[in-house]
Amino acid sequence: MDISAAIDSLHPLEIKVLMTLGTCQAGTALDSEQLATAAELEPSQLSMAVEWLLAKSLITVQTETVTPIVSLTKVGEEYYRTASPIERVFASAREATGTGKRLTIPDLQSQEGLDPSDVSKAVGRLKKEGVILIIQGGCIETTGRQSPTVEALRTLLGEIHDSSKELKSFTEANRQVIEDFAVKRGNAKEPFRVDDRVTRSFILSSDGASAAGQLLKQGVAEEVSQVTPDLLKDGSWRQKRFRKYTISLRPPRIGTGKKHPYREFLDTVKAKLVSMGFQEMRGALVETEFWDMDALFMPQFHPARDIHDVYFVKEPSHTTAVDEPFLSRVAEVHENGAETGSTGWGYSFDVHRAKRLVLRSQGTAVSARTLAASPNIPGKYFSIARCFRYDQVDATHATDFFQVEGIVLGEDINFRTLLGLLNLFAREVAQAKEVKFLPAYFPFTEPSVEMHVRHPRLGWMELGGAGLFRSEVTLPLGVTVPVIAWGLGLDRMAMVALGIHDIRELFTDNLELIRTTRGLF
Amino acid sequence: MPTITIFQDDLESLLTGHHKVGPGITMAQLEEWLMLVKGELKGHNSETGELRIELQDSNRPDLWCCEGIARQIRIKQQGRLKPYPFFAKNQKSPHHLIVKPGMEQVRPYVAACTAKGYRVTEKGLAQLIQTQEKMADIFGRKRKTVSIGIYQLRSITFPVTYELVKPDEVRFTPLGMEAAMTLSEMLMVHPKGLEYGPILAVKHLLPILRDAKGQPLSFPPIINSREIGEVRVGDEELFVEVTGTDLPMVVLSLNIFAVNLADRGATIEPVEIQYPTSTMLGKRVTTPQDFGKLKTIRIKAIERALGQELGETVVKQALEAYGYDVSAEKGSVKAKLPPYRHDLMHTMDVVEDVAVSRGYAEFTPVMPAQFTVGSLSEIEQVSDRSRELMVGLGFQEIISNILGSPDHYSRFMRLDGTEWGRTVDVDNIMSLSFSCLRQWMLPSLLRIEAASSRAFYPHRLFEAGDVAIPDRTHELGSRTETVLGALIAHATTHFSEIHSCLDVLLYYLGKEYSLEPIQHPSFLEGRAGRIVVSGKPLGVIGEVHPEVLERWQIAMPVVAFDVNLSQLAMVGESVSSLP
Incomplete structure (x- = not known):
């Protein structure tokens, strides 16, 4: 690779990233977050610069870590503001038991306007936890115990509502709840979503190292976009670097003077x-x-x-x-x-x-x-x-x-x-x-x-x-x-x-x- | 230039002579032959054999039919026209037609003949009707000078009389109606009466053709009787008459019908027309009649016009093969047109027939050799120079209609009732959109601006072209002058932007000018000026009045100028940098 030519065609953002990596000890890998901080770039600017440099093979990816991240879905935000089906089923059952009213599964569906699938899922889970009982005639009664799922769900909705969190920051039990109530294929109506965040770290390629070395050695001339009368008058254009344009783009349209065809x-x-x-x-x-x-x-x-x-x-x-x-x-x-x-x-x-x-x-x-x-x-x-x-x-x-x-x-x-x-x-x-x-x-x-x-x-x-x-x-x-x-x-x-x-x-x-x-x- | 419909098999059989089936002709061959009749093949339906042919020559009504086209081709193939016996001099005619006194004030002339032995076929009848209509409509100026009637001969008892009757004196059932009615009723009710009635200037006495038994044949030029004047397929004996106001045209039209029917196999018998007083063809006129005259033409005149030496023999052959009756003498020919033509006005008409008969391809083109210097008019040069400058100033050139609407040229411009708003107006308006000539250029440019709000801005438009300025002192009532208009439209345009452009234009045209404030309804007050060169007002410049823009539905500020190049070219010393 012609390193000088490569340097000439660099965008200012690319230069910043290259020089940041170049000033570290040789072979140091920095991840995106570290690079952004060190090079003082916005995440969007950084990702542009990184992609360009990867395309030019001046940097390579050192590691790639995958981190599961939990966030709320639209449904989750809705549950956070109001209540989840399981909370509503549990509350209704407790109220019915307290007042001695008969409450059947069809009643739950009609009173709360809940989906039959949501109701059966909630009832199944609560029954398994021993929080409710199905007695004769299909009536539901509470046992007086607290439901760990209902409590965990309320806490989690509150925590994740603010910002997404790494999955591993939660306890084993809560992780289980998240997984049980996360969006999966075939079931989009769940409050949590678990996504993989890929974090990459980058090191200089050998060409990149040469380029960075050269850049550090020669220093970066101040880059300007235009030749100006002032630059010409005092000759200071000699210290400037004129950014190169992507000339293959279509130019802006101009109106022209022309005879009628x-x-x-x-x-x-x-x-x-x-x-x-x-x-x-x-x-x-x-x-x-x-x-x-x-x-x-x-x-x-x-x-x-x-x-x-x-x-x-x-x-x-x-x-x-x-x-x-x-x-x-x-x-x-x-x-x-x-x-x-x-x-x-x-x-x-x-x-x-x-x-x-x-x-x-x-x-x-x-x-x-x-x-x-x-x-x-x-x-x-x-x-x-x-x-x-x-x-x-x-x-x-x-x-x-x-x-x-x-x-x-x-x-x-x-x-x-x-x-x-x-x-x-x-x-x-x-x-x-x-x-x-x-x-x-x-x-x-x-x-x-x-x-x-x-x-x-x-x-x-x-x-x-x-x-x-x-x-x-x-x-x-x-x-x-x-x-x-x-x-x-x-x-x-x-x-x-x-x-x-x-x-x-x-x-x-x-x-x-x-x-x-x-x-x- | 009539366009007629004919049928290929009909044409083929007429080409070989009647009652025979001719060989099939190709369209390429036909197009070649059509050059002889100045015809253009406009359409061909290979299934039905229908051909649509446009005939160019408005002085050759004999060619506006299948028979005539076939005849001209046939003569060329046979080398000369076989004479029609019924044109021989001193024909005895068994039938008479009596013209009563008084016809000269209404529709003086009539010609007639009978045709026997041709059995009318369906296609033959359609051709007969087509010829009748084209002749009366185009050659007969919508029946005014010539109209034609065809009847069943067997129902008629001779002599026939052509006379005047009172509008309510005679009743008969006209074609296309069920009941008998008087002539005045026909004028009021019958579609043909309504269409052609205005031809008859005198309304208290109307023309009628009646036979010896008093049976009406027709009410010329309006309508035939349904009993006698309806020809049907299968009829074998016909009576044809032509009435009109011009005797040669009337006789010529009958001659054409006579040769057409003869070409289809009919035997033609002349009819003697007896006028009460003498006509240019005499008091007793036997029709059809060959009334053509011999014309002597010098061979040199023909050769000079055609640019080629031909000699008597070649000229004689060419004219004979085109239907003329020719005798050659030393250095000249005596030529007479065939009896179905009457379009020889000048030697040059014969010259053209020589060329057409020989074929234009027989004449080798020669370049005119005389030297001439080409040039543009002075105003065109000024106009071209201005256009170059406007293009250099970044303006897009426009071309517009000159014929437009008073709305655009005056009302939208707030010029109604002002001197600036006067235009040359059309009297016979077809559509208001095309009813007056533009008197200045700015409306033409605003028309584009109004239609182009989506085209990206800025808009800089100009047009250099003719306008018509009403001027009572001019012999034509108006002056045609070349004007340059220019317009700029964008969100922040203003007076000085267009002023700069005018300044540059006039600088390079070498004219010193000044602007004088002017109150002009099309521009904002205080932002409009009269362009003055050497004390003469030559145009206007300014910011276009918002109300004008509103009327054009333009939602963008517009500045413009309009300068008269014709007058600019005439006034003021041009400023030149050369000593």
Whole structure:
């Protein structure tokens, strides 16, 4: 054993015990009581230190003595306060004899409310002592003698009630009584309990002796728990001993500053998009139907524009004006296609309806505004926009959610470059190598594509939808180059990354959950 | 986007042609084919053969049925559409339907045909009803523009008339009822009358279809007569009519029914509709009718949009295999949609059909090569920087709904009736819990605090996000701005603890600020301040009023600030240590 290392890891209590033993003559054994006194330790501190030292084999057990100790049970305490069954039986019998009343065993049971087993045990013992007689008709009479058992029991209950005593401190006769009335297996209802107290004495092992010797020789540096500025200032840390900690324990918990896990996920998406050359767009939570839908060539009778699909704003319900020339151009395109090469929807466009204010229902509204604001060509744009849908809220539907979407403008934009861009998204955003493109339908794009990817953890999933903006969308807003419109459905990926199964938990109010969730991105 | 239920054996027999049992199809094969119709297999019961399919294209009602899906696949397999004889020009029709004057004010148009020789089966009837419902509900905008009736032909004596009657003039027993009643009674009593009655704007004259003997066929668009207008399994002769407000949609819907029944083996006979005045299709209109027009499309336009050279032959083949009638010329094609479609608005619609017909897998993806520079908006950069600082200050970030309740945003905050308490409110409220937009951030944070009394303290929370501030001077009636809110909650928190955090935040954002005492109902008086930068008020800070905490049922002191980052970014010179 490396004695110095052993010494370093000693707890102050262990040092006290080792040094106490070390100062005695070599080979001296001390029992717990003696050690506690000599080392000035509480019994609990001593027993801890002794167990640690035994585990480290620095001390060994020299002797082990077993001492029977008598104490009162709960039943015994009760008998001490009132009277034991044998006392009560004897008293009743004496009273009956004195008054000449007949007293039978059933009488005893009913009068005193005693257990039949207690009564028969008491009667048996008293009869054996010749203190009572059973006469004709099963009646009990006293003989006038005193009962040694009753007297001994009363004395013993009184003595042991204060504190437990060693069994051997009692006379032979009393020891017998104690044994007769002690708790045994199968009979817990007795006043006395006899337990074995084990007393051990300890000596130093050879390692322990070396350690103690070394400790005594080098003296014990004063032990401190912390490095303090004072210790550093005057250099006195050199004389101190710094207690070693049990570093394998779990540390106490602390609160931390941390980003929201869902936001962190969106941040990674945002960073990816910027790295791919996308510029961020922002938009308003409240939009006109014009920018939210009309500009996207969604006819005013489109089912998704129903009162049951979009939230309308109460006050003011309409905007004062929609920017021209966009309003007139879009109205004409809806009606007859204007100069876009389209037939239009062939209905009468309602300008008032276009001015209706709604809570933004799709992120594409932000793209529509960007198209009308002289965007860069070539240009790539994205937004992570909060949108609102008139949906019943449940595990898969939120009424308030983020949409990640955007546009790409350029002379080289066509159906194949659209697929190329989606491939890039699949690889960069979903780490997917396999991609499937399915024909899809969106009111504002033609051709339209739905992209399914094989996610490394989720398997095949829909990652998003995209298409080339219809000329009915781009031309009235003043854009003459082809434009890709794309949107990514990332909530399912986010939910898996965050280990949740209910979309509502993305915006949970459970702080504990937010604090403990760590994303796997 | 309707979802329909069809049966595998029905689909298989329609794929091979009627009355034949087709080979079994696998689900993988089916999913492949569904790409042609923008369909997604949503469910499959292998025991009953039931398939649930969602159709995406809201402009292709012809695909919202088993017949239509089978047809699109069949054309692809056969390379072209076999023409339906009843669309040939100059059809003589044995039956007439007379439209009486006055219909134009109520429901002007009608189209009709007869179908003989298809014996209605149980599954066929279910499909017929499903198609009728999906068409009238989604394409017909809940029967407003289009509704469809199907009848037993043998009970009808031609000519049928379509006319207006007084509400109590005619009685018949409607479907789903036991006794005869007047039209006005149907509007008041019959479930369909209650549901669709509001479509009829004029209430003193109602539309009715009657045959030559005066027997009512139906009260469109409400309900059919029970005697004539109930089709049963085993019927072999049917009369189909469509009424509505838009002639092309009405004729198109009838065309779809006609081809569907023809695909099931029926012989279709047209009906001549006689209008009192001329319509866009003439005064006498024979239906079904192919009213599609040829469109000339330059091959270059298609090639440019698809990014691939194809040539006339390939384009012609692709369009024919998708049902078009095509003739190729040099550098262009003349294409016409099949008569059951009317969704060609723009060249790009044809372009997509070329791609869908060939299959998207035929097109190799190409990376867009033009160079662009990525960037974040200015406000997002300020927001991100603030979030970093708040995290450094030991705050946990939160994300909340923006749509919430006036209780949370105003009443609990003691802001009822104050300028601070005004919000953007929803008009068509579904649930009070989602009925207004947040106008500041603190309630979002208190919502978390109220729900998290068991999470160990201290709580330091923040959120940076959008709010909507009502503003009459703004064209949208409100301004969307980005706001940062922060909150500290623990037993001994106090004003200076949150003040220190604000101080650090604004120091590193490079803004000099001052606090001015303010009376704000959400905070304790004397412990609340307005955050002022360059003379502009940009937010509030303070100890949250105990009554506010009580209303939220929060039993812990809370201090907080709310600062408008959008406005912060615009005001004041940023303080920089650089020269």
